[in-house]
Amino acid sequence: xxxxxxxxxxxxxxxxxxxxxxxxxxxxxxxxxxxxxxxxxxxxxxxxxxxxxxxxxxxxxxxxxxxxxxxxxxxxxxxxxxxxxxxxxxxxxxxxxxxxxxxxxxxxxxxxxxxxxxxxxxxxxxxxxxxxxxxxxxxxxxxxxxxxxxxxxxxxxxxxxxxxxxxxxxxxxxxxxxxxxxxxxxxxxxxxxxxxxxxxxxxxxxxxxxxxxxxxxxxxxxxxxxxxxxxxxxxxxxxxxxxxxxxxxxxxxxxxxxxxxxxxxxxxxxxxxxxxxxxxxxxxxxxxxxxxxxxxxxxxxxxxxxxxxxxxxxxxxxxxxxxxxxxxxxxxxxxxxxxxxxxxxxxxxxxxxxxxxxxxxxxxxxxxxxxxxxxxxxxxxxxxxxxxxxxxxxxxxxxxxxxxxxxxxxxxxxxxxxxxxxxxxxxxxxxxxxxxxxxxxxxxxxxxxxxxxxxxxxxxxxxxxxxxxxx
Amino acid sequence: xxxxxxxxxxxxxxxxxxxxxxxxxxxxxxxxxxxxxxxxxxxxxxxxxxxxxxxxxxxxxxxxxxxxxxxxxxxxxxxxxxxxxxxxxxxxxxxxxxxxxxxxxxxxxxxxxxxxxxxxxxxxxxxxx
Amino acid sequence: xxxxxxxxxxxxxxxxxxxxxxxxxxxxxxxxxxxxxxxxxxxxxxxxxxxxxxxxxxxxxxxxxxxxxxxxxxxxxxxxxxxxxxxxxxxxxxxxxxxxxxxxxxxxx
Numbered sequence: 001x002x003x004x005x006x007x008x009x010x011x012x013x014x015x016x017x018x019x020x021x022x023x024x025x026x027x028x029x030x031x032x033x034x035x036x037x038x039x040x041x042x043x044x045x046x047x048x049x050x051x052x053x054x055x056x057x058x059x060x061x062x063x064x065x066x067x068x069x070x071x072x073x074x075x076x077x078x079x080x081x082x083x084x085x086x087x088x089x090x091x092x093x094x095x096x097x098x099x100x101x102x103x104x105x106x107x108x109x110x111x112x113x114x115x116x117x118x119x120x121x122x123x124x125x126x127x128x129x130x131x132x133x134x135x136x137x138x139x140x141x142x143x144x145x146x147x148x149x150x151x152x153x154x155x156x157x158x159x160x161x162x163x164x165x166x167x168x169x170x171x172x173x174x175x176x177x178x179x180x181x182x183x184x185x186x187x188x189x190x191x192x193x194x195x196x197x198x199x200x201x202x203x204x205x206x207x208x209x210x211x212x213x214x215x216x217x218x219x220x221x222x223x224x225x226x227x228x229x230x231x232x233x234x235x236x237x238x239x240x241x242x243x244x245x246x247x248x249x250x251x252x253x254x255x256x257x258x259x260x261x262x263x264x265x266x267x268x269x270x271x272x273x274x275x276x277x278x279x280x281x282x283x284x285x286x287x288x289x290x291x292x293x294x295x296x297x298x299x300x301x302x303x304x305x306x307x308x309x310x311x312x313x314x315x316x317x318x319x320x321x322x323x324x325x326x327x328x329x330x331x332x333x334x335x336x337x338x339x340x341x342x343x344x345x346x347x348x349x350x351x352x353x354x355x356x357x358x359x360x361x362x363x364x365x366x367x368x369x370x371x372x373x374x375x376x377x378x379x380x381x382x383x384x385x386x387x388x389x390x391x392x393x394x395x396x397x398x399x400x401x402x403x404x405x406x407x408x409x410x411x412x413x414x415x416x417x418x419x420x421x422x423x424x425x426x427x428x429x430x431x432x433x434x435x436x437x438x439x440x441x442x443x444x445x446x447x448x449x450x451x452x453x454x455x456x457x458x459x460x461x462x463x464x465x466x467x468x469x470x471x
Numbered sequence: 472x473x474x475x476x477x478x479x480x481x482x483x484x485x486x487x488x489x490x491x492x493x494x495x496x497x498x499x500x501x502x503x504x505x506x507x508x509x510x511x512x513x514x515x516x517x518x519x520x521x522x523x524x525x526x527x528x529x530x531x532x533x534x535x536x537x538x539x540x541x542x543x544x545x546x547x548x549x550x551x552x553x554x555x556x557x558x559x560x561x562x563x564x565x566x567x568x569x570x571x572x573x574x575x576x577x578x579x580x581x582x583x584x585x586x587x588x589x590x591x592x593x594x595x596x597x598x599x600x
Numbered sequence: 601x602x603x604x605x606x607x608x609x610x611x612x613x614x615x616x617x618x619x620x621x622x623x624x625x626x627x628x629x630x631x632x633x634x635x636x637x638x639x640x641x642x643x644x645x646x647x648x649x650x651x652x653x654x655x656x657x658x659x660x661x662x663x664x665x666x667x668x669x670x671x672x673x674x675x676x677x678x679x680x681x682x683x684x685x686x687x688x689x690x691x692x693x694x695x696x697x698x699x700x701x702x703x704x705x706x707x708x709x
Contacts, residue, residue, distance in 0.1 A: 012582075015589050116670055123677045130684050134691060143692045147701065150685050151640050155631050157681075158647035161674065162624050165654040165667075169617070172662045174670065197617075535690060539683045546679035549672045 001044060001051045001058050001111065003037040003066065004104050010037070011100035018093020027080065030096040034074045034103075041066045050113065054175065057113040064320050064471055065110040065247045072239040072327045073103045078449045079335045080232050095135065099236065102128035106244035110251070115164050115174040118248060122160070122212065125244060126153045129237055133229040145228025152211070152221040160208025166201030167256075179256040187259060194263055202257055206249070206264050213245035213301045216274040223282075226294035231341070231350075234290065235334035238297040239327040246304045250319060253308065261311065268309050269404060273411050275302035280415040283422045289337055290352040292422060293330065296378060299419065300326050303393050306408060310396040317471035318392035324467065325377060325385035325460060332374035332453040335446070336367050343440050357426050358435025367440065368430040370450045377457045379423035380416050385460035390416060392468075536595050547583055551576070605660035616657035623650035637689050637699040641682075648678050 010033035017026060044058040051058065077099060083090045101124060108121025130153065134146025168174060171182025186198055207218065214222040226234045253264060279299030286292040304326075307318045340357060341350040361368035377386035394412065397405045429435075442450070460467065515522045554576055561569040590596065623646060630643025652671045659667025693699055 012585055012589075016592075019592055116673055119670075120673060120677065123681070127677075127680055127684050130688065134688050137691055138695070140695055143688070143695055146688045147637060147692055150688050151631070151637070151644070151701075154641075154644045154681055154685065155628075155647075158624075158627065158644055158651065161648065161651040162620075162654070164670075165620075165651050165658065168655065168667060168670075169658045172658075172664060174666055532690065535686070539686060542679050543683055546676050549675055553669070553672070 001049070001056060003041040003070070004056075004107055006040055007033070007037045007100050007104045007107070011097045011104070014093055014097040014100060018091070018097075023092055026092050026096055027077070030077050030100065031074065033100065034070055034077065037103075038067065038070045038074070041070065051111075055114050055117050056108065056111045058111055061316050061320075062111045065243065065323075066107050068243055068320065068324050068327060069103060069106045069110065069240050071324075072243065072331060073099060073236070075328070075331045075449060075453065076232065076236045076239070078445055079235070079331070079338065081443065081446065083232070089137065090135075095132065098128045098132055102132075102236075103240065106240050109244040110247040112248070112251070113176060115168075115176070115179075115252075118252065119157075119161065119164065121244075122248070123157065125241060126157065126212070129153075129233070129241060132233040132236070133225060135233065136230050139228075141228040142230065143228075145225045148221050149225040149229075152225075156208050156211030156218070158208075159204050159211070163201045163204025163206075163208055166197045167205065168201075170195055170198040170201060176252060176256045180259070183257060184259050194260060198260070199263060202260060202264055203267065205252065206268070209245060209249045209252070210271060213242055213249065213304075214298050215271050215301050215305060216278040216298065217271075219275070219278065219298050222298055223291055223294040226297065227288065227291045227352075231290065231334055231338045231352075234294075235331055235338075238293065238334075239330050242297060242301060242304075243323045243327060246301065246308070246319065246323065249305075250308045250315070254311065254315075258311070265309060265311075268305065269408065272302055272305045272309060272408060275299065275305065276411055276415045280418045280422075284418065286422070287354065288352050289354050289357065289426055290341075292354075292425070293333060293337070296419070296423070297330070299415065300378075302415075303390065303412065306412060307393045307396045309408075310400045310405060312396045312399055314392070314396055314399075317468055318389075318396050320471040321385075321392055321460075321464065321468055322389035325389040325457070328453050328456050328460075329374040329377035329384075329386055332370050332450065332457070333378070335450055335453070336371040336374070339440050339442065339446070340364075340367065340437065343438060354425055354429050355433075355435070356437075357429040358433040358437070360430040360435075360437045363437055363439040366442075366447065366450060370454045371430055372427050373454045373457050375423045375427050377461070379420045381420070383458065383461045385457045385464070387461055388464040388468075392464075533598065540590060540595065544583065544587070547579075550579065605663065608657060608660040613657060613661050616654060620650040620654035620657070623647075623653070635700050635702045637692070637701055640701065641685055641689070645678065645682075648674060 010030075014026070014030060014033070017029060041063060044063050046060065048059045049057070077096065080092075080095075083092045083095055105121045105124030105126075105128065108117050109125065112118040112121060130146055130150045133149050134142055136142035164174070167179060170186055171179045173179050173182050183198065186195055211218040226238060229237065257264060276299060279295050279297075279302055283292050283295035283299065286295060300322075304319060304322055307315045307322070312318075337352065340360060341352045344351040344356040357371070360371070373384060377384035380386045380390040394409060397409050397412070554572065558569070558572065561572050627643045627645075627647035627650065630646065631640050634640050634643065652674055655667040655671050655674075659665065659671075689699055696703065
């Protein structure tokens, strides 16, 4: 948990490093900072420990989540290319600092023990993301995305908070274990029924969190925001924010409200089905690669929620594995998208449509190969990490005795076949379509990250037990 | 104490009386006062200086920055109120919790100070460039 | 001197709950129906304030200070949100000279 303190201090020192007039040191410094935080995080391994007067708690599950979050942050920072060294309108020191601060928020969201910390962590993460979404100040698309994200995000926060207040009224506690006791007591007093405070409180908390992880029907902001934000921050949003959001949802639902499963489980079934169907079907119709990735992130939120819903003992490890596989593949896809869309820019505007990828394989075999592997992983084709991610999630759903899960499984499997269709679009564009992409010069770090993520995806696809056993 | 809705009747009476007074005075001045218009009299009054242009023009964004910074640093005061109220209690208690709490407040203020130094170094508060 | 929690407790808890719920709903309706970004933003603040009121009421009825501490955090975070939100709105106003969200339609599915 010293990672939180370290990352906050590193963020501040990053702000002051920005005064040095030497933008070259920012990227390596930030990477080193994240690696130090990652090392500090492992110090908590195998210790169940409460921090800051029972505000946060670390255990192996949280350490694993923090590792995924910091790894994603590391990869995103590594592919940031200093946000354009020559552009006087960019503020790399501030961007890196805000990325570090938002990692702090994400860590608080996966380790919270008190709802105050959930709220503070969520807000640190969200407010940072509002700023980063609008960081391209002169682009109207970025402006619009920032405003939409901000209005929708603060609306969701309001809903979450009202739920928290109602649950506090019903259980007299903000502590997640205290709430669990309060819920059990309230249930006893009401003779098995739920009081109106608890009922609406749980639903509102769930809705507030689902807004943040963009599950349907609360997903309307997602495609616009992901599309309008600068690609590098979209990569961050669709990995770190999603992982932290799902982890927070899982944590509060599984620790505080397991005894009222019927109350949140029933609506969640419909939400999961709607998320899967809307995310996948709408992704088919997209012309823009970036927008397709936004819808794909909605659909992956659906898969992640299946295992939260299934509530099996294996849910922990499935959730971790799926988040890891998804994060790595998504960052690879965005890494390819960023360089290709900039190389194919028309009139100074980055071209993010599928056509920009046409003929990518001719001159840029590495980019095309990484893209292929990441798309296969997102689609869940065997021999990639994504296949085992989906496999573990589906087997969780399958082993749940409730017959409802058979139907969810049917929908999920149908929708992953739909997914195969649109995930193959960029691959086909890169290999089969005629087009010309000039050879793109990549920095050694960029190449290394692409090779690393691609190798990891294949490695996890060949031997999932390597990390599955740790989780 | 238990209040009945009828206990709030005086408030209602007061509300009606207040509204009635406003309406009555407005109507009375409208009817009673003589109406004499002239160019000078209808002019917008601005301390004797001739008024220029529209009042709703965009103003420098620097005002906005200063106002926002004020709000940000001002709100942090609310974390000091509970701390200050309880501090004498900690001092009087035998354990050394007071020292811990003092150090924690120092850290909090230190972080705020770092933010302030950042703001100054960024040149947000230099009014003329 | 009468203690503030006692003053709060002179009104039944139910009234607070209904009043906060009403404020919250007004906020939601404001967010969903208004088109001016600043007014939407004010509606969101109204929602947050209804939460604050509810938390304070619960906190004094339960004689538990945790609820009031939460209110402090909500206030501090809301101030940070205001700073970022107004900055975003100023940025948009500089680019398109309006803050009507209906005119923001560069991104459509």
